[in-house]
Amino acid sequence: VTFFPAMLTLPAGGSATFFCNISRENDSSAEYSLNWYKETNHSQAQKIAEMSRNNSLTKTEKYLLTNHTPAFKIEILNLHQNDSGSYYCGLIAFFEPDKVMESNRSHLVVTAAPEKTNATDEPKMEEGDPLDHVKAMLPGILLLAGAVVLLIFGYLTVMYRRGGMIPCGGFTKEEKPPMVSVSTVDYGVLEFQWDQCTQVPPETQPVDQTEYATIIFPEEKPVTPERGKKHQD
DSSP, rough: OOEESSEEETTTSSOOEEEEEOOOOOSSSSSSEEEEEEEEEOOOOEEEEEETOSEEEEOSSSSEEEETTEEEEEEESOOOGOEEEEEEEEEEETTTTEEEOOOOOEEEEEEEEOOHHHHHHHHHHHHHHHHHHHHHHHHHHHHHHHHHHHHHHHHHHHHHHHSSOOOOSSOGGGSSSHHHHHOOOOOHHHHHHHHHHSSSSOOOOOOOOOOOOOOOOOOOOOOOOHHHHHHHH
């Protein structure tokens, strides 16, 4: 009786398959059955399954047995790490019930399956990524919004100091009347002031008057010697 394969290493969640082969010398008309055993850490063997020659298929929650005479197959389903250990089969002939022909031992090692567990954890991490991005971007968004508010406030302050040159959307309707009162004019007062200005006589400036006089001298008579003497006398 042989048992193979000699060694299997499989991840948890899968299945392991072993074969128990009976030689043709024992393949006679005599009735027999096969038992499967498991040893853990060289402890006492524990019977895990049984199958008679006449059964073609036997299935339990943990094992699936198939008769392929002279070979018998055993499948260990839904592997767990505690399924690791040594397995072998034993042939029991009915004509010699006290004699058990044991096969060699085969070893099964069941490893953990981290890939499947990580695959379920990865979507959770991916779902959390957008929140982390938002948290990282939040300070920058707040700083940008504060800068925009300061720029608007500074612009409105400068325009207010320049004499009310504020955009229409900068203030509410209650702040608009001062702008209207500046542009209104009382025409009656203006006319009155204009009349006063027109009633004031223009400043008079002295007119330069130049008088011209004509001096007429009497016509002189020529002086004769005689008249000269008379004049001297």
